[in-house]
Amino acid sequence: MEDENMAQTRPATRSRIPQVGGLREMNSASANSRSGIMPPGTIVNKTVSPTRPRTFTSPEPKKSASVSRPGSAASRQHTRGNSFASSTISRSGSTASRPATNNFSATMGHNSRATSAMPRPQTSLGTRRLGNSIQRPATSLDTHIEDGAGSILGKRKGEQHPRSLSIFLSGLPGSSQNNSRIGDAQWSQSQGVAPVGIGLSTASPVQRVQPSKVPILTPSKPCEIAHSPRTRSPKRPPIPLFLTKNSHVTSFDHNTDTEWNQDNREKQMDEMFNKIMARVNEQGHEATGLKDTVEIYKSRIAELERARDGLGEANVNLRVELESLKGQLTLAEKALADARRDQDIAMDDVEGRHRIEIASINQENQKEKERLVSRHEDEIHNLKRKFQGEVEDEKAKRVRELGNLTTQSTMDIQKSQLELNNKEREIAALKNDLDAMKADGDRERKTVHDLRQNLDTASSNSVTLESTIRALKARIEFLEGGREEQSQAFERCNQEMMDALAETDAIKEKLRKEETMRRKLHNQVQELKGNIRVFCRVRPSLRNEPASSISPMQYPDESEDAKEINVMGPEEKSSLGTLSRKNNPFSFDRVFGPSTQNAEVFDEISQLVQSALDGYNVCIFCYGQTGSGKTHTMSSQDGMIPRAVHQIYQTAQGLEEKGWRYTMEGNFVEVYNENLNDLLGNPDELDKKKHEIRHDMQRGKTSITDITTVQLDSPEMVESLLKNADANRSVAATKANERSSRSHSVFILKLTGQNHVTGERSEGTLNLVDLAGSERLSHSGATGDRLKETQNINRSLSSLGDVIAALGQGKDGGHIPYRNSKLTYLLQFSLGGNSKTLMFVMVSPLQAHLSETLTSLKFATKVHNTHIGTAKRQARVRDS
Numbered sequence: 001m002e003d004e005n006m007a008q009t010r011p012a013t014r015s016r017i018p019q020v021g022g023l024r025e026m027n028s029a030s031a032n033s034r035s036g037i038m039p040p041g042t043i044v045n046k047t048v049s050p051t052r053p054r055t056f057t058s059p060e061p062k063k064s065a066s067v068s069r070p071g072s073a074a075s076r077q078h079t080r081g082n083s084f085a086s087s088t089i090s091r092s093g094s095t096a097s098r099p100a101t102n103n104f105s106a107t108m109g110h111n112s113r114a115t116s117a118m119p120r121p122q123t124s125l126g127t128r129r130l131g132n133s134i135q136r137p138a139t140s141l142d143t144h145i146e147d148g149a150g151s152i153l154g155k156r157k158g159e160q161h162p163r164s165l166s167i168f169l170s171g172l173p174g175s176s177q178n179n180s181r182i183g184d185a186q187w188s189q190s191q192g193v194a195p196v197g198i199g200l201s202t203a204s205p206v207q208r209v210q211p212s213k214v215p216i217l218t219p220s221k222p223c224e225i226a227h228s229p230r231t232r233s234p235k236r237p238p239i240p241l242f243l244t245k246n247s248h249v250t251s252f253d254h255n256t257d258t259e260w261n262q263d264n265r266e267k268q269m270d271e272m273f274n275k276i277m278a279r280v281n282e283q284g285h286e287a288t289g290l291k292d293t294v295e296i297y298k299s300r301i302a303e304l305e306r307a308r309d310g311l312g313e314a315n316v317n318l319r320v321e322l323e324s325l326k327g328q329l330t331l332a333e334k335a336l337a338d339a340r341r342d343q344d345i346a347m348d349d350v351e352g353r354h355r356i357e358i359a360s361i362n363q364e365n366q367k368e369k370e371r372l373v374s375r376h377e378d379e380i381h382n383l384k385r386k387f388q389g390e391v392e393d394e395k396a397k398r399v400r401e402l403g404n405l406t407t408q409s410t411m412d413i414q415k416s417q418l419e420l421n422n423k424e425r426e427i428a429a430l431k432n433d434l435d436a437m438k439a440d441g442d443r444e445r446k447t448v449h450d451l452r453q454n455l456d457t458a459s460s461n462s463v464t465l466e467s468t469i470r471a472l473k474a475r476i477e478f479l480e481g482g483r484e485e486q487s488q489a490f491e492r493c494n495q496e497m498m499d500a501l502a503e504t505d506a507i508k509e510k511l512r513k514e515e516t517m518r519r520k521l522h523n524q525v526q527e528l529k530g531n532i533r534v535f536c537r538v539r540p541s542l543r544n545e546p547a548s549s550i551s552p553m554q555y556p557d558e559s560e561d562a563k564e565i566n567v568m569g570p571e572e573k574s575s576l577g578t579l580s581r582k583n584n585p586f587s588f589d590r591v592f593g594p595s596t597q598n599a600e601v602f603d604e605i606s607q608l609v610q611s612a613l614d615g616y617n618v619c620i621f622c623y624g625q626t627g628s629g630k631t632h633t634m635s636s637q638d639g640m641i642p643r644a645v646h647q648i649y650q651t652a653q654g655l656e657e658k659g660w661r662y663t664m665e666g667n668f669v670e671v672y673n674e675n676l677n678d679l680l681g682n683p684d685e686l687d688k689k690k691h692e693i694r695h696d697m698q699r700g701k702t703s704i705t706d707i708t709t710v711q712l713d714s715p716e717m718v719e720s721l722l723k724n725a726d727a728n729r730s731v732a733a734t735k736a737n738e739r740s741s742r743s744h745s746v747f748i749l750k751l752t753g754q755n756h757v758t759g760e761r762s763e764g765t766l767n768l769v770d771l772a773g774s775e776r777l778s779h780s781g782a783t784g785d786r787l788k789e790t791q792n793i794n795r796s797l798s799s800l801g802d803v804i805a806a807l808g809q810g811k812d813g814g815h816i817p818y819r820n821s822k823l824t825y826l827l828q829f830s831l832g833g834n835s836k837t838l839m840f841v842m843v844s845p846l847q848a849h850l851s852e853t854l855t856s857l858k859f860a861t862k863v864h865n866t867h868i869g870t871a872k873r874q875a876r877v878r879d880s
């Protein structure tokens with residue numbers, strides 16, 4: 001900021017400088033001085049002199065010529081250009097080439113130096129200051145003496161001049177060097193050159209110490225003025241030769257050698273003395289001139305000082321003005337800042353007001369909105385309440401009307417029904433009457449016809465007619481009496497019929513009660529028989545099985561309870577030679593011999609099927625080795641499954657008159673390799689589709705995901721269902737028999753009954769399971785799929801045994817390992833306390849199977865010895 005002000009004020013300052021007449025004149029004088037020729041009369045003329053006093057009045061003597069310049073008044077302006085030294089040097093360099101003004105201007109630059117008038121006085125003054133210091137008059141002679149001709153000549157400076165000794169020896173004015181210098185002054189005076197040129201040409205002590213820098217530090221034109229007369233040295237008197245110790249004098253002659261001639265030497269000394277005196281006089285004159293010059297310079301200095309003071313005052317004024325302007329500027333800036341601040345504050349106020357207004361508007365809007373919303377909500381609420389009331393009223397009205405209508409219609413229906421019944425009865429009675437009347441009429445018509453014939457006959461026989469008429473009259477009287485009797489008989493029959501109906505209803509009610517009692521008693525009987533029962537069935541030998549291959553079996557109580565079997569081992573010869581067989585007696589709930597048919601077997605299990613209808617979970621499974629007759633017993637055409645379904649249908653139909661309606665749903669699944677397959681589904685999905693078993697623990701129900709459920713509406717459907725399952729199994733295995741031997745099939749029949757009279761409901765499940773062959777399969781020889789099948793079969797059968805054993809322990813809340821196999825998990829709710837279980841242990845009569853037969857019978861005995869807790873019926877009594 002200050003620099004800018006300074007830059008702005010500088011031209012003004014400079015503009016004042018040229019107004020000073022002295023400075024303007026000084027420029028021209030400097031310019032002229034560079035030409036080496038001072039105009040005549042310049043010493044007395046003030047136009048020349050102003051350049052020097054400035055140097056003499058410099059308040060800051062400088063160490064060197066180049067540095068001393070900033071001490072001058074004029075140079076202070078240039079110090080701001082930061083190139084003063086360089087400008088000085090460049091000007092020094094330009095001294096010889098003369099176009100100093102242009103070079104200097106170029107060096108300083110246009111801005112730093114507006115006009116070329118200013119630097120010239122500075123340069124001249126600066127240069128002169130070096131050479132014309134205040135001591136200058138006193139040292140001028142010494143300088144000449146010390147420097148001798150060498151320093152003045154420049155080129156010979158520093159040389160070991162042969163004449164230097166004479167200078168030291170002389171040490172007096174009037175030496176040749178002094179003479180030459182005096183000669184220069186005289187020449188200058190004669191040429192009208194100002195003495196200042198002489199003064200300026202004298203080298204300063206510094207120049208003498210560093211002679212090599214003299215041409216650079218003192219390049220001013222005045223020096224050239226001083227030297228220029230030297231170039232015209234022919235006018236200068238010759239320098240006398242002196243005898244020195246270095247003079248080579250080879251011979252000595254008083255007559256010829258003038259140096260040793262005393263007279264000559266005195267003469268010469270006189271001449272020299274005279275010359276010196278002349279020079280002294282001249283110097284005195286010169287000193288007088290110099291004093292005048294000094295006076296002139298002093299006056300000039302005073303003038304310049306005044307000018308400087310004026311400039312200083314102007315500068316001060318300008319500074320004051322500048323300061324005031326700065327103050328004004330500061331004030332203006334401050335005012336501007338205040339104005340901006342005020343404006344900002346005003347803007348903030350306006351914005352704040354706007355914000356407040358917007359906020360208040362928003363609040364008002366919000367309040368208005370809330371008010372409108374609440375009003376609308378109230379209106380809606382009122383409308384809702386109003387409409388709701390109207391709707392409720394309308395609803396109640398309609399309900400009342402509907403109730404009335406319903407009551408009316410019910411009454412009308414009942415009335416109509418009664419009327420209809422009465423009418424029907426009347427019609428029936430009338431029909432009967434009509435039929436009787438018709439019969440009577442027919443008879444009467446026939447009688448009349450006969451009578452007419454008789455009358456015709458009697459008319460011919462008039463005697464007999466009267467008697468006939470009397471007979472007829474008697475007959476008519478008799479018939480009229482029979483009609484009344486008939487009417488009375490009809491009424492009696494009707495009464496009897498009504499009595500019979502009432503009796504029938506009473507009997508039906510009694511039957512229902514008896515049915516409920518029967519169920520209860522039936523269940524008690526089943527419980528007494530045990531919730532898990534074991535039946536043993538021995539299949540007959542087949543045609544292709546020779547008698548020798550049959551293992552003998554005995555049935556000791558076949559004619560009584562039929563619970564025992566004695567499996568006899570192979571013939572063994574004792575040490576005495578007697579043949580004997582080992583007895584393996586087993587006892588079960590029932591033993592069926594080889595001659596037993598499926599119908600007889602079913603008679604025994606039909607009670608369990610009835611239990612399923614009564615709402616119990618029933619599980620009947622066949623256990624035994626391959627070929628022992630499991631499938632024959634369970635799934636053959638007259639096997640347990642079709643028979644059970646037939647019985648259920650028959651029983652369900654019989655129960656209908658007792659108020660029961662049953663629905664039956666069937667699933668048929670296969671557990672193969674611990675995977676569930678849907679035997680009623682798509683056969684291509686066997687072993688591929690995954691089915692999950694889900695248990696409803698609260699209801700004790702089991703379901704399977706993505707399973708095909710068939711509604712069994714007729715007993716005939718079971719046959720096709722079994723065929724489909726068998727066909728699907730055939731697709732899944734190259735040999736269906738092999739597949740059935742290595743998988744468990746489970747037929748699940750869900751029975752749901754509803755008694756619309758008593759409101760009872762029952763949900764029972766009948767599971768008919770055909771297990772895989774129980775023969776002990778060796779793991780050693782099996783590989784691949786066969787090994788996997790073997791492992792899974794063994795695991796599942798073993799799990800079944802474990803579950804039954806765990807159930808037999810009867811611990812409440814004890815762990816039952818249902819999850820150990822898919823089969824036991826699937827049958828979780830059909831094995832245990834809430835179910836009735838029947839196990840068929842199937843026995844092959846073949847001796848070859850004896851070992852497996854004994855194993856199966858031992859396993860069955862374990863199961864038989866297991867007691868499972870009381871079953872619970874899945875029935876509900878009507879709530880209302």
Ligand SMILES: Nc1ncnc2c1ncn2[C@@H]1O[C@H](COP(=O)(O)OP(=O)(O)OP(=O)(O)O)[C@@H](O)[C@H]1O
Pocket residue numbers: 538539540542594596624625626627628629630631632633737740741771772773842
């Ligand atoms: N009580 C029986 N009366 C007549 N034949 C029977 C009897 N029991 C089984 N059979 C016959 O014995 C053969 C084998 O019976 P079945 O296929 O039922 O045995 P399985 O134990 O089911 O064999 P797998 O475990 O291989 O299925 C069949 O031909 C079957 O007809």
